[in-house]
Every structure is written in C-alpha cells, then in structure tokens.
Amino acid sequence: MCAIDQPTGDVLSLERETPGAAVKFDGVQKSYDGETLVVKDLNLDIRAGEFLTMLGPSGSGKTTCLMMLAGFEPPTHGEIFLDGRPIGQLPPHKRGIGMVFQNYALFPHMTVGENLAYPLKVRGLSKADIKAKVQRALDMVELSAFGGRRPAQLSGGQQQRIAVARALVFEPNLVLMDEPLGALDKQLREQMQYEIKHIHENLGVTVVYVTHDQTEALTMSDRVAVFNDGKIQQLSPPAELYEAPKNSFVAQFIGENNKLSGQVTKMVNGHCEVTLDTGAVVKAAPVNVDGEGARTTLSLRPERVTIGDTAAETTLGGRVSELIYLGDTIRARLAVEGNDEFIVKVPNHNRAVSLKEGETVTVGWATEDCHALDPIAT
Amino acid sequence: MTDAAAVPGAVAAQDPSGPLTTADGKPLKQALRKANAKARRNALLLVLPLFAFLLITYTIPIVQMMTRSVSNPEVAEYLPNTAAAIADWDGSDLPSEDVYAAMVADLNAGGRSTIGRVAARLNAELAGVRSTMMGAMRDSDEFQAPYKDALLADDDDWADPRLWKLIQRESRTLTPAYYLRALDYEYDENGDIVRRPEYLQVYTQTFWQTAWMSGLITIITILLGYPVAHLLATLPPARANLLMILVLLPFWTSLLVRTSAWIVLLQQEGVINDVLVLLHIVDEDGRIRMIYNRIGTIVAMTHILLPFMILPLYSVMKTIPPSLTRAARSMGATPLRAHLTVYMPLTVPGLAAGVLLVFILAIGYYITPALVGGESGIFISNLIADRMTGSLAQLRLALALATILLVGVLVLYWLFNKLVGVDRLKFG
Structure with missing residues (x-):
C-alpha cells in the first residue's frame, strides 16, 4: 500500500537546527457570539516534535482551536504558550507557524516556485538562498520540475504537496494542518497520509493536525485529542483510543461499537x-x-x-x-x-x-x- | 506517483501518428463538424433578430455618420461644368476662359436653391463668396462671351485666385475639412493646412478636458469604490445586501432628481456653503463656487458612475477565498503586505473592468455636464450636441467630432486590451 517511491531520508533535508516547538493551551475558552462557548476550558500540552491530531465531528471546536493557535482568532479567555512564551497578543505573521489550509490556499497568480519563495521573500532572504531553499522544498515533495507552473496546472495531489512544502519551506518549528486531505480521493488521501507522516518523522517538526476522519487520525498521529461539544473527550495514543475508550462518545466515534x-x-x-x-x-x-x-x-x-x-x-x-x-x-x-x-x-x-x-x-x-x-x- | 504518471499517458493520446478517424473511416474533425452543424444553425437563428436589429439601428447609422462627416457633394454636383473644367488648372494666375464659360453655364443651369447651397458651402471657407456668386447668378442670363471679362465686370472678386483655388479644392467629393476643423486646423488662403487662431481653438481643448476629467473621475471612483467593494465582499450576506441597495440607489433615482440634489448641496447659496459660513471656515463673500464648473461635473459624475466601479470589483472580490490572505499572514507577511501582494493582484480583473466601464462611459457623458458643468465643465459631447442643431456644415462638423470620439474610444479599448487583456476582465 505504502507508495513505492517514498521520499527517502537524504532528499528530506531541510537542515533543521531547531527541533519542534512545544504548545500549551491553558484554560482557553472561545465564544463567537457571547452566548455559547465553542471551546470550553481547554487545557492541552503538545510536546515538542509531536504529531498531535484534533479529531472530532464538525462544530466540535477543533478548527477554532487551530485558528486560535495560528492567531486568526483571539481566545476569549485563557492563554496559549509557544515554547513557554505566551502568544495571545502576537499577530499571526509574527508567530512563525507554518500552516496548510483546507483548500491549500496556493496563490493562483504566482507560479509554484513563487508560492514557495513567498515566506522566504517576506523574511528578506537573499535571492540565491531563496532559490536553493525552494529547490530543496520542491525536491522534498518530488515535484522538482514543477517550479514554473501555475497551481491551476497541477493535480489535486500535487497542489497538496506544494501546500505542505510551502508551510515547511521557512523551517517553522510548528506546522498546523486544517483538514489538508479533505479534497482528495480515497487512494490519494492514503498515500498522502504516509508522505506527511514521513515528512514529520524526518524533520522532527511539531505537527498539529485537524481532521474529522478517524482513519487519518489513527494512521498518522502520536496522540489524538478527540473533541466534542467544545471539550477534549480523550487524549491518547491511537491504540489506546481504540482499545480503551474513556467514554461512550469516544467509543462510538472511533471505530465500530456495540452498545x-x-x-x-x-x-x-x-x-x-x-x-x-x-x-x-x-x-x-x-x-x-x-x-x-x-x-x-x-x-x-x-x-x-x-x-x-x-x-x-x-x-x-x-x-x-x-x-x-x-x-x-x-x-x-x-x-x-x-x-x-x-x-x-x-x-x-x-x-x-x-x-x-x-x-x-x-x-x-x-x-x-x-x-x-x-x-x-x- | 500516480497523478504525475498519468500526465505522459494523456500527452501520448493527444499526439497520434495519423489524423484520427471515426469507426467507418471518416476524418474525425469532419464528422464532428457535421454532428454540430444543426446546433450551430439553431444558435445562429436565435441571434439573428438581435443581429438584424443592431445592423439597422447601430452599424448602419455609424457608417452613415462616418461617410457624412467627409462628404462634400456641393461643388461637384451643382457646378459640374466648372468642376470638370478647373480640374486641369495649374493654380497660377487666373483660370482660362473655358473655366469662366463653364461657371456661367453652371450659374445659368442652377436654380436659386442649388447655387445657394454651393455659395453657403464656399462662404464657410472664404467670407464674401456668397454675395459674389449669388450676384453673378442673378445677372447670369445677360452675360456674353468672353465670359471672363463679363464676370470680372460683374464683381471683381472673380479675379481673386483664392476663390478659384477654393472652387478647385472643394470640387473633390470627399473633404477632410470637417476633421481639420474638429482638430482646430483649417485651410489658409493658399490652401495650406494651418492651425486656427488661438481664440477659436475650442475642440482640441475640450477633447483634452474630456479625457483628463474622465481619467480623474475614474481615479476617484477607484479610491472611493475599492474599500466599499471590499467591505461588501467580506460582510455577512444580510448586511451586505443592505449596503448593496445603498450602492445601487443612484441607479434607481431619476437623473434629474439626483442632479437637483447636487445643485441644492453645492450651489453658492447651498447647504455646504451655508455650513462652511456657519463654521466660519469661509466668510459670506468667500462662498465657494462648486457647481456650474468643473467641480460640479466631477462630483456629480463620480456619484453616478461609482456603481460601475463597485459592481465588477465586488464580483471579483467575492471569489477570492479569505484563506489566501490568511496563508500569506501565516507565512510572515504583515496584513498590509498580504493585501498588496496577494489580495490586490487577484482583484485586477475586476479593477480593470471597472476602469474600462467608468472611463468609457464618462468620456461620452452628456447630460450631467450639460446640467451642472456650466461653461468650464463641459465635455466634448456637449459641443457635439450643440453643433448638431446648427447648419449643414455644423452638423457635418458634429459628425466629425463624434467620429473622432468613437475612434478615440476604440483606440483606448485596443490599448487596454494590449495592457490588461480583455478576456481577463470580469464584469460581474
């Protein structure tokens, strides 16, 4: 099943000097309308270098948590820490967090190469550095020859890879992924699951991954946080989640279950x-x-x-x-x-x-x- | 990788060794054409009425307009003998006896109205020709050969070579004279093209005024419309609808109501001036003139044309997913930089459509400058309309002006297409 032409270790060298970052949600609450809480008293420690998945049905608050971590939504109460530093007041562009969006959010008016160069240009890197890093990122996702194309000329799977490469090219310590595989067909989705997992293993970056697909969560994660009703129902490694669900919601949501x-x-x-x-x-x-x-x-x-x-x-x-x-x-x-x-x-x-x-x-x-x-x- | 591997296969299928054929060996393209012929015929029938309508009400009148703006039939038609005889004259000294004889023959043959028309046409170029010709026509049956002497005796203007040069020049059935006039040039006494005296140069100046005021109005609509369109595209639907109604309001109010509202606001005894006086920003004698001049035209036209900028911008902005600017910000771009490098480039098709719409509408605008423009704030259309009600020569001048305006707009459209690409535009 696992794709034959998996990227191998030597291609995957973004030459990281810093390991993944640790994240801490401390008593975080979020309300959009002042009447209902979308996220209720969230306390979550994400270890450096961990692949943590937020799993839950739609409306369970998982995407809101991700948006708060990225800085696009302010927490109504509580604080989020990145490597021990509170980031509540920090705007998104100063957080240095890589992000893969649901529909990739590739810039349609730029070529693939320009898309990858964007975060590097913003950081004021030299042209030579940018060129080298873009090429390495393209190599990493095995699309070396596609730098001059427009995103619209790529297939869904290729766009997905570019989106991942773009979130990683500026070497963030933390990468957020918001249902990145939702738009792909089943076969491609399975293949991408392995690729993302391998990239994570090779780079050591912390990944926070949001999905409503339990298979994705079980396949890729170190730990899974099951969300429902604005709360984490269970935070466990995949096997424990399946073998020893802590409550009926988790037992129902993960796998098949007789009641x-x-x-x-x-x-x-x-x-x-x-x-x-x-x-x-x-x-x-x-x-x-x-x-x-x-x-x-x-x-x-x-x-x-x-x-x-x-x-x-x-x-x-x-x-x-x-x-x-x-x-x-x-x-x-x-x-x-x-x-x-x-x-x-x-x-x-x-x-x-x-x-x-x-x-x-x-x-x-x-x-x-x-x-x-x-x-x-x- | 599966998706990458599919690409070479697809390319190979499109590049076969020979032309493709159907199962029974016919060339595929021919078979396809045949299969689609009926659909094409039906489509043609559907657009035929509109096509005929446009031909009759739009294309034919424009062709008529263009031909009439250069038509010059009077001399050739009403002085046929003279026109034929003078064709060979070398322009030195005076024409020969033949030409004078032909003139007398034409004057005899022509009636009061036909000679009157020629005389009026020539008089427009050289003052005094009318009385010379009409006088000669009245006396023409008494002239005896040699006609040269007879005509010279009748009026010594017949000895003026300028008159004969004029007749020779105007015997051509097509003339650029109206276009020269429309661009503030004219023929001098020797038939050379020269600039008109400065106090008579109204048209080029008005053309420039039309262009720069339209440009300014376009820029103001961008500055005012862009943020509104952005707001419209990002607001929740319920509130966006309300705002949209406000944007469209100018469309729904009568032009005269709108214009009177501007007059009430802007005139020297108007609301704005009253407020300024009340606040002691200006004193009673220093009331600002804001209407019946360029300011009036610019303010009122900006108001009227604003929706044409907002709507195409809005329709393009609506399709830009908010995740794009978010992605830019997650990669380290400040909000301003994300806006300039990601959002703005994606709005260009709408912006360009808005610019094209507003500028081309503005350049041909008539009613608003006529109502609030006074004397300084008029557009070329106002001059065209004014000339249209005058004499035949004035009408042809109006047609020449209108043709220049039309060609100007087409050139702008062509330039715009070169720069932006019209197929990229999104009008809504």
Whole structure:
C-alpha cells in the first residue's frame, strides 16, 4: 500500500537546527457570539516534535482551536504558550507557524516556485538562498520540475504537496494542518497520509493536525485529542483510543461499537456486574461508572465478540438477522438483548460458513473487552 | 506517483501518428463538424433578430455618420461644368476662359436653391463668396462671351485666385475639412493646412478636458469604490445586501432628481456653503463656487458612475477565498503586505473592468455636464450636441467630432486590451 517511491531520508533535508516547538493551551475558552462557548476550558500540552491530531465531528471546536493557535482568532479567555512564551497578543505573521489550509490556499497568480519563495521573500532572504531553499522544498515533495507552473496546472495531489512544502519551506518549528486531505480521493488521501507522516518523522517538526476522519487520525498521529461539544473527550495514543475508550462518545466515534444499556448492580475485584434492561446479567470492566446503582452503557468491539464459543467469560443468546460477506470476514448483524444492530465480525474460516440467517446462536466475549461507560440515551 | 504518471499517458493520446478517424473511416474533425452543424444553425437563428436589429439601428447609422462627416457633394454636383473644367488648372494666375464659360453655364443651369447651397458651402471657407456668386447668378442670363471679362465686370472678386483655388479644392467629393476643423486646423488662403487662431481653438481643448476629467473621475471612483467593494465582499450576506441597495440607489433615482440634489448641496447659496459660513471656515463673500464648473461635473459624475466601479470589483472580490490572505499572514507577511501582494493582484480583473466601464462611459457623458458643468465643465459631447442643431456644415462638423470620439474610444479599448487583456476582465 505504502507508495513505492517514498521520499527517502537524504532528499528530506531541510537542515533543521531547531527541533519542534512545544504548545500549551491553558484554560482557553472561545465564544463567537457571547452566548455559547465553542471551546470550553481547554487545557492541552503538545510536546515538542509531536504529531498531535484534533479529531472530532464538525462544530466540535477543533478548527477554532487551530485558528486560535495560528492567531486568526483571539481566545476569549485563557492563554496559549509557544515554547513557554505566551502568544495571545502576537499577530499571526509574527508567530512563525507554518500552516496548510483546507483548500491549500496556493496563490493562483504566482507560479509554484513563487508560492514557495513567498515566506522566504517576506523574511528578506537573499535571492540565491531563496532559490536553493525552494529547490530543496520542491525536491522534498518530488515535484522538482514543477517550479514554473501555475497551481491551476497541477493535480489535486500535487497542489497538496506544494501546500505542505510551502508551510515547511521557512523551517517553522510548528506546522498546523486544517483538514489538508479533505479534497482528495480515497487512494490519494492514503498515500498522502504516509508522505506527511514521513515528512514529520524526518524533520522532527511539531505537527498539529485537524481532521474529522478517524482513519487519518489513527494512521498518522502520536496522540489524538478527540473533541466534542467544545471539550477534549480523550487524549491518547491511537491504540489506546481504540482499545480503551474513556467514554461512550469516544467509543462510538472511533471505530465500530456495540452498545448495551443497563445498570451496575455489583462492583467486585476490579470488574462489575451489570443487569441489562432485558434482565440478563453480564460482567464488564468498569471504566467510567459512578458505582453500584448507576446507569451504564456497555461498549463492545465487533471483532472481540465470538459466536458459538460457549466457554467465553460472558455468553448471551442472539438471533442472526443478516449476514454480509466481505471476503476476509463475514459481518453478522444480530439481535442481542434488545439491540437489533449488534454487529459481529466473524473471521472467514470454516466455522463461520455454517451461520444462517434466522438462526439462534450464542455470542460471547472476555470481560476485559466489555467496557462499562457513561450512559447514553437510546 | 500516480497523478504525475498519468500526465505522459494523456500527452501520448493527444499526439497520434495519423489524423484520427471515426469507426467507418471518416476524418474525425469532419464528422464532428457535421454532428454540430444543426446546433450551430439553431444558435445562429436565435441571434439573428438581435443581429438584424443592431445592423439597422447601430452599424448602419455609424457608417452613415462616418461617410457624412467627409462628404462634400456641393461643388461637384451643382457646378459640374466648372468642376470638370478647373480640374486641369495649374493654380497660377487666373483660370482660362473655358473655366469662366463653364461657371456661367453652371450659374445659368442652377436654380436659386442649388447655387445657394454651393455659395453657403464656399462662404464657410472664404467670407464674401456668397454675395459674389449669388450676384453673378442673378445677372447670369445677360452675360456674353468672353465670359471672363463679363464676370470680372460683374464683381471683381472673380479675379481673386483664392476663390478659384477654393472652387478647385472643394470640387473633390470627399473633404477632410470637417476633421481639420474638429482638430482646430483649417485651410489658409493658399490652401495650406494651418492651425486656427488661438481664440477659436475650442475642440482640441475640450477633447483634452474630456479625457483628463474622465481619467480623474475614474481615479476617484477607484479610491472611493475599492474599500466599499471590499467591505461588501467580506460582510455577512444580510448586511451586505443592505449596503448593496445603498450602492445601487443612484441607479434607481431619476437623473434629474439626483442632479437637483447636487445643485441644492453645492450651489453658492447651498447647504455646504451655508455650513462652511456657519463654521466660519469661509466668510459670506468667500462662498465657494462648486457647481456650474468643473467641480460640479466631477462630483456629480463620480456619484453616478461609482456603481460601475463597485459592481465588477465586488464580483471579483467575492471569489477570492479569505484563506489566501490568511496563508500569506501565516507565512510572515504583515496584513498590509498580504493585501498588496496577494489580495490586490487577484482583484485586477475586476479593477480593470471597472476602469474600462467608468472611463468609457464618462468620456461620452452628456447630460450631467450639460446640467451642472456650466461653461468650464463641459465635455466634448456637449459641443457635439450643440453643433448638431446648427447648419449643414455644423452638423457635418458634429459628425466629425463624434467620429473622432468613437475612434478615440476604440483606440483606448485596443490599448487596454494590449495592457490588461480583455478576456481577463470580469464584469460581474
């Protein structure tokens, strides 16, 4: 999958002397209309050289955070620090932050070369320096021969690369990317994900990346901040985000998820017993529950559920209502304890073939794979 | 890379070894033409009425205007014998007896009205010709050969070589005389082209005044319109609509209402002068004259032409994504620099369209300078209109002036196209 002609280390040499910059949001709030808060009390430490993704549905406040960091929106309250220095009063052009915009924002009246030279010219570099740096940046994104073209003469993927090169050419310590891959088709998007990831690894620059695409977030990031309702719901490395969601929103938003509602009836030895609304009792790992008597929503990943394994720690009965053949797996939709959308991914080996629609089966899982989270209305 | 690799393939497809053909072997271009012929015919039929309308009401009158501005039929038509006989005269001394005989024959043949027209035409070039000719016409049936002596006896102006040189010159059916007059030149007594006396030079000066005042008005509309267009393009839609209505308001008010409003404001007993006096900025005797002169014309025309600058600018600015200036600022450009190097160059197509519209509209403006321009603030159109109501010669002069104006505008348009490229313009 990974593109064969990936840029290699020796091409990627913008000769950095400074590593990435550290960013700190300290109690930041933002309101546009004075009535509602778009960002509510944001506290976030981004480490130097980190690739941090702000992930969330539209309207969750992630882009606003990025705009505040870039300096285009002032925080209503709180302070943002760049390498320990408060930057709240600093206008965008003095922050020295590289930025890749959603639709690339390449200057249509300039050639690709002039676009790349723009930040260098603004900084008053000599013509020879500018020429050398522009050429190196073009080499980095493998578009060495395209310096004389206009952005409109490039394909979407090429424009995207130029936008990335332009944000990096003046060697900023921090680069912001605002849904940079949103306009590309699926295949190109996947390829660009790897390229951006490799550029980040090679340059050591801090990257703050905004997206609503969870695959992008999981593939590229060191850590992901999941935004919803103006708050960070969870800040974790990708694997932890998927394996151990801290609340129901994250469990729902990242990957596929089966929900079962119930009430905690007993807490014992690090696990809890939950009585489902249908009366069945299951064991679960308590992650985000208030204690005995509290309502809870159980979260189960479809690939952690087995069918027909009566020896599993927890077993329940279910009826197969639909089977979808996906090649490597078979996706089974079941009705389990009042949930008609209970999905199980069955690996495609002999056992699975015997499943039939309408059949009653046993579903089972390990207690640690069943997370008891905060209740959500169903 | 996938997208880069696709480019050579596309180029190869466009460059085949031979001409492309359809499946049954016909050349592809021919087949395409045939397939599109019907659509083309239909399109032609759709524009035909408008085309005919423009031909009758626009193209033909303009051609007529241009031919009439150089037409000079009087001598050739009403003094045909003289015109033929004098063609060979070398211009030294006086013409031979043949020419005098031909003149008498023409005077005899012509009626009062036809000779009157020739006499008027020639009198415009050389004062006194009319009475000489009309007198000779009255006496013409009594003339006996030799006619030279007879005519000289009738009026000794017939011995003036200037008269005969004039007749010889004006026997041509086309004349540049009206264009010479329109550019403040004339024929002197010897038939050489010379500048008119300074106190008679009105046209070139008015042409220049028209040009520089139109230029100034264009510059003022840019200075006033550019920020408004920018504001319009960046405001939220609801408020932008309200502002847009204010911008278009001049279009919706009657020209006379607008102009009277300016008179109320600007006249010496008007609102502005009253306020200035009240604030002791000027005293009662020092009231400023702001109307019926150039200031009046410039103020009123700027007001009227402002929308023509704002609208094309607005439509272009609306398409410039705000992320471009943001990108420039994120790369270290100050707001001013981002504006000058990124935003402004992208507004050039709208700016150029606005300049072209305003300047060309201004240069042909008539009504506003006529109403508020007084004597000093008039445009060339006002002179053209004035001359049109005069004699035939004055009408032809008006046509010559109008043709010069038209050609001037076309030259400007051509220059503009060279400099900016009309295909880059965005009018809205």
